[in-house]
Amino acid sequence: MTIGSYQISGGKTLWYFVIDLPVGDDGKRRQHKRRGFRSATEAEKAEDDARIAYGEAAIGADGSVAAELAGWLSERELDIEETTLDNYRNLFRMYVIPHIGGRQLYAVDKRVIHDLYKKLLTDGAKRGGGLSPTTVRTVHRVLTKTLKDLGINLTGVRQPRPAQRDDHGRKGVWTPQESKRFLKFHREGRLYAAWALAVVAGTRRGEIGGLKWSKVDLDAGVVYIHWQRTIAGNKVIEKSPKGKSRRAIAIGPAMVQVLREHKARQDEEKAEAGLIYHDRDYVFCREDGEPYYPRYFTDMWENACLAAGVPVIVLHDARHTSATAGADAGVPEHVMQKRLGHADGRTTREVYTHVLPESERRAAELMDAALHEEAV
Incomplete structure (x- = not known):
């Protein structure tokens, strides 16, 4: 360790420190310096x-933030789901590497992060x-x-305060009248059932795309969300939803x-297509x-x-x-959390709904009303 001083214009004295880091893979000596x-x-x-922050870091010869993040992503292919890893990769590419990717990792401190x-x-x-602020x-x-995985433990790093919401967590939300207008307009459409599941049951795009008939029990009135079809990078992958996203949804x-x-x-399309039809059990699929x-x-x-002439x-x-309609109608938060497949009730409460005033079946009946009313 080296502590020293130097003078700037006006005769003012400032201080600096130098830390000797382990020799890199290329055999060259490395140092971390800060002054002012x-x-x-x-x-x-x-x-x-x-020293506390960098003491356990195993930094490669390149040592740049970009190189170390790339190495971390490569290692985490072993234990992180492909879609999550792709999200991390895009986050680094768009928001981190353009600004600090060229810096040496050992020279990153809380001031750089701020x-x-x-x-x-x-x-x-x-x-x-x-x-x-939410994205940051x-x-x-x-x-x-x-950084913690890489052995860099920065204390005192602050993050932006949460954005103030004036909409009580509502994002793009239709009124019950708009939902009914949309569903009624598309009643004869080929994707009507998909849209109805999205609005009535709150299913995600990947859950709709990956849903198979073997996971739909029409006699019991239950849809089992056990599979999803999504995009990672430039390819389509199919996988089981993680955590509480794997669930059973009651339908009316x-x-x-x-x-x-x-x-x-x-079934009519299948009979008409004959031998060119590839029956892979998908609920929503092309004509073949x-x-x-x-x-x-x-x-x-x-x-x-x-x-349909409704807000886009x-x-x-x-x-x-779906969540807001359920909450406004008095469905308890824990029921909507289970129905939507949220791991954390806070997500249901803060992001999706604004009213938290009797059972899963009651939720199904309330959401099902939109279909009843537009069908008459």
Whole structure:
């Protein structure tokens, strides 16, 4: 360890410290230097913090943030799901590497991280402007977890305060009247049953795309969400949902009838296609039985909103509509949490609903009312 001083213009004395780091894989000596401290005591305190932060780090010869993050991603292929890893990869690529990727990892301290967050909040969006505090908080959560894995424990790092919500957690939410108008307009459409599941049961896009008839019990009125079809990078993957996303959803008589009619139409298509039909048991598929590309549902949903003359919301916001309708009708939070497959009740409470005033079956009956009323 080296503590020293130097003078700047005006005769003012400032202090610095130097830490010798382990020799890199290339055999070269490495050091971590910081300067600009107002006293020797301040420099010593910063040096102690740096030793704690970097003492257990195993930094490669390149040592840059970009290289170390790439190495971490490669290692985590062993134990992190592909979709989650792809999200981490995109987060690093868009928000971290462009700003601090060229820095040496051992030279990253809380000041560097705070500057990164400030930059993202003011000028971090791809199309100009700043990112939301929520997005930067996500960057903070993933980045600090990654640095800790790499042996870098930075204390005192602050994250942006949560954004103040004036909408009580509502995002793109339809009124009951808008939901009924949308469903009534598409009553004869080929994807009507998919849209009904999204609005009435709050199913996600990947859950709709991966749903198979073997997981639909129409006699009992239950849909089992045990599989999803989603995108990771540039390829489609199919996998079991994680955690509490794997669930059983109760559906009411009207939703059961919708699915029965959908199955009858699909059986007619199968008979007409004959040998060219590939029966892979998907509830929602093309005329030849092959599953849809996941983004197909997203694109068709936007067109469906425009055609029905209702506000254009994203497909995922059908979950918000379902959750908010349930909460407004008095369905308890824990029931909606189970129905939507949230691991944390706080997600249901803060992100999806705004009213928390009797059972899972009651929730199904309340949401099913939208189908009953538009069908008459």
